[in-house]
Amino acid sequence: MSQNLIRNFSIIAHIDHGKSTLADRLIQHCGGLSEREMEAQVLDSMDLEKERGITIKAQTAALAYKAKDGQTYRLNLIDTPGHVDFSYEVSRSLSACEGALLVVDASQGVEAQTVANCYTAIDLGVEVIPVLNKIDLPAADPDRVAGEIEDIVGIDATDAVRASAKTGIGIEEILEVVVKQVPPPRGDERAPLKALIIDSWFDNYVGVVMLVRVVDGVLRPKDKIRFMATGAQYLTEHVGVFTPKSVDQPQLSAGEVGFVIAGIKELKSAQVGDTVTLVDNPAAEPLPGFKKVQSQVFAGLYPVESHDFEALRDALTKLQLNDAALQFEPEVSQALGFGFRCGFLGLLHMDIVQERLEREYDMDLITTAPTVVYEVVQKDGTIINVENPSKLPEPSKIEEIREPIITATIFVPEEYVGNVITLCNQKRGVQLDMQYHGRQVMLRYDLPMNEVVMDFFDKLKSTSRGYASLDYEFKEFRAGDLVKLDILVNSEKVDALSLIVHRASSVYRGRELAAKMRELIPRQMFDVAVQAAIGANIIARENVKAMRKNVLAKCYGGDITRKKKLLEKQKAGKRRMKQVGNVEIPQEAFLAILQVSDK
Numbered sequence: 001m002s003q004n005l006i007r008n009f010s011i012i013a014h015i016d017h018g019k020s021t022l023a024d025r026l027i028q029h030c031g032g033l034s035e036r037e038m039e040a041q042v043l044d045s046m047d048l049e050k051e052r053g054i055t056i057k058a059q060t061a062a063l064a065y066k067a068k069d070g071q072t073y074r075l076n077l078i079d080t081p082g083h084v085d086f087s088y089e090v091s092r093s094l095s096a097c098e099g100a101l102l103v104v105d106a107s108q109g110v111e112a113q114t115v116a117n118c119y120t121a122i123d124l125g126v127e128v129i130p131v132l133n134k135i136d137l138p139a140a141d142p143d144r145v146a147g148e149i150e151d152i153v154g155i156d157a158t159d160a161v162r163a164s165a166k167t168g169i170g171i172e173e174i175l176e177v178v179v180k181q182v183p184p185p186r187g188d189e190r191a192p193l194k195a196l197i198i199d200s201w202f203d204n205y206v207g208v209v210m211l212v213r214v215v216d217g218v219l220r221p222k223d224k225i226r227f228m229a230t231g232a233q234y235l236t237e238h239v240g241v242f243t244p245k246s247v248d249q250p251q252l253s254a255g256e257v258g259f260v261i262a263g264i265k266e267l268k269s270a271q272v273g274d275t276v277t278l279v280d281n282p283a284a285e286p287l288p289g290f291k292k293v294q295s296q297v298f299a300g301l302y303p304v305e306s307h308d309f310e311a312l313r314d315a316l317t318k319l320q321l322n323d324a325a326l327q328f329e330p331e332v333s334q335a336l337g338f339g340f341r342c343g344f345l346g347l348l349h350m351d352i353v354q355e356r357l358e359r360e361y362d363m364d365l366i367t368t369a370p371t372v373v374y375e376v377v378q379k380d381g382t383i384i385n386v387e388n389p390s391k392l393p394e395p396s397k398i399e400e401i402r403e404p405i406i407t408a409t410i411f412v413p414e415e416y417v418g419n420v421i422t423l424c425n426q427k428r429g430v431q432l433d434m435q436y437h438g439r440q441v442m443l444r445y446d447l448p449m450n451e452v453v454m455d456f457f458d459k460l461k462s463t464s465r466g467y468a469s470l471d472y473e474f475k476e477f478r479a480g481d482l483v484k485l486d487i488l489v490n491s492e493k494v495d496a497l498s499l500i501v502h503r504a505s506s507v508y509r510g511r512e513l514a515a516k517m518r519e520l521i522p523r524q525m526f527d528v529a530v531q532a533a534i535g536a537n538i539i540a541r542e543n544v545k546a547m548r549k550n551v552l553a554k555c556y557g558g559d560i561t562r563k564k565k566l567l568e569k570q571k572a573g574k575r576r577m578k579q580v581g582n583v584e585i586p587q588e589a590f591l592a593i594l595q596v597s598d599k
């Protein structure tokens with residue numbers, strides 16, 4: 001296909017501004033789907049995504065659009081996720097595009113990810129086209145929002161299309177703008193093949209599926225291909241496009257986006273960001289790849305039943321097939337036994353992995369509180385990374401503990417600015433900038449990531465009645481006055497409950513945590529003492545009083561079914577408990593820190 005008739009574009013937006021709805025509309029308009037198929041949001045394919053309404057895996061659709069100039073164009077739409085945890089996937093998708101629709105909810109205005117995603121696009125040299133969505137809403141104020149886009153993002157929005165992805169207003173206009181304003185690709189079909197792997201995933205029937213952007217050359221079935229980073233060679237079986245259903249094609253040539261199947265069994269062999277070339281006529285240089293994703297948040301995942309350890313390993317291995325950002329390695333906890341220390345992109349990613357393990361793999365898990373990775377400088381000069389607070393060396397061996405600092409960009413209506421500033425101060429934030437843009441205020445803060453992974457996002461939302469939005473990026477490791485807080489249950493240290501906290505709030509947190517644990521640990525047949533300690537100093541103590549009543553005493557005499565039910569209920573409740581020493585500790589207690597409020 002002539003490159004002049006191809007347009008590769010993505011849709012970028014802040015969460016909930018209507019990206020997926022718009023994508024579906026565009027697909028429907030171009031005849032990719034019937035009305036019935038439209039019912040489900042097609043681009044969000046995983047069950048979980050549908051429930052949460054969040055797009056996790058970038059997908060794509062090749063659309064045929066007959067434009068007003070009489071020509072039929074191939075529009076390759078590449079879906080992007082909208083959540084801050086997955087921002088790296090946005091830049092991947094964008095690097096395969098020449099243009100991006102920047103969708104802004106005309107009733108909300110510019111938000112944190114609007115700006116972050118737009119800058120990512122501009123950095124990659126992608127043409128950004130603003131679209132004002134949801135103009136059907138009575139609260140929509142497209143003029144104000146167009147002003148905000150110009151003022152905050154700094155791109156011209158005078159001619160921004162005003163649309164409603166819900167009612168279909170402006171859809172045709174958007175397609176026309178894509179054709180006119182997105183530059184066509186400019187690859188060389190006769191040059192040696194260079195195809196960028198934008199995404200890859202494992203399919204149970206065909207093995208690894210790669211989504212590629214062919215930059216130069218042509219790729220056909222039966223071609224002998226080579227991955228330039230790994231050197232691995234394969235024979236292509238199928239190439240094709242998603243409409244969004246998969247459709248085989250005789251070839252993918254320069255400028256096109258599509259899938260490649262080459263009988264690959266392991267995702268590791270087809271790394272996202274790698275360049276595919278031909279064995280017989282290889283390219284001299286690979287394309288610039290992507291930054292490797294780093295885990296930001298770590299937590300221990302332990303099977304409730306220790307004999308499920310191998311099953312958990314299998315499940316994690318399978319999940320990793322489709323989620324290269326998930327990392328794990330075995331770890332042993334005195335309290336919880338054998339499990340895995342897992343690395344995630346952020347809390348949402350962690351939630352999703354946990355849920356999938358439980359739902360799809362039927363695992364019963366105990367999860368420890370999430371933590372960030374600390375850089376510890378030891379007295380002997382060596383630097384180690386600590387992803388598990390219980391692995392922190394003895395204080396006498398530590399020269400300095402450095403914690404990760406992020407720069408957060410927060411957008412909030414002015415009436416809530418005071419609340420947000422108070423929150424950032426509580427979280428040890430340092431203000432970098434504050435700008436008023438009409439009604440919206442943009443705040444920039446350096447914040448310890450440790451404080452952010454806990455509950456910052458929830459607090460930000462509640463303190464601003466849901467109006468504040470957040471985007472953040474890692475800045476640096478910075479030395480901090482940090483200490484390890486231990487929890488002892490009946491005088492035994494429970495390693496899985498250790499935390500690294502700032503000294504200034506350590507006593508308060510220790511007390512609150514012990515008090516919370518007292519509420520969460522069910523009564524046992526004996527008294528249970530919960531203590532919080534820093535080093536050898538006990539800073540708090542709480543008692544869980546021994547249980548007196550027999551649960552069965554509640555059931556009257558002969559009602560056996562009721563008795564059974566009660567016992568079953570108890571058993572079900574028990575599944576999420578872990579025997580630590582002689583005390584049963586429920587899952588909630590391992591996450592008690594998430595429920596402890598700030599000073």
Ligand SMILES: Nc1nc2c(ncn2[C@@H]2O[C@H](COP(=O)(O)OP(=O)(O)OP(=O)(O)O)[C@@H](O)[C@H]2O)c(=O)[nH]1
Pocket residue numbers: 013014015016017018019020021022053054055081082083133134135136137163164165166167
């Ligand atoms: N009234 C109105 N509602 C819309 C419009 N477009 C989208 N919505 C609604 O806004 C909500 C969010 O839309 P989505 O398309 O899921 O938003 P998104 O940006 O894809 O969100 P993520 O996938 O979570 O990033 C849904 O409830 C949509 O029905 C519109 O033009 N008008």
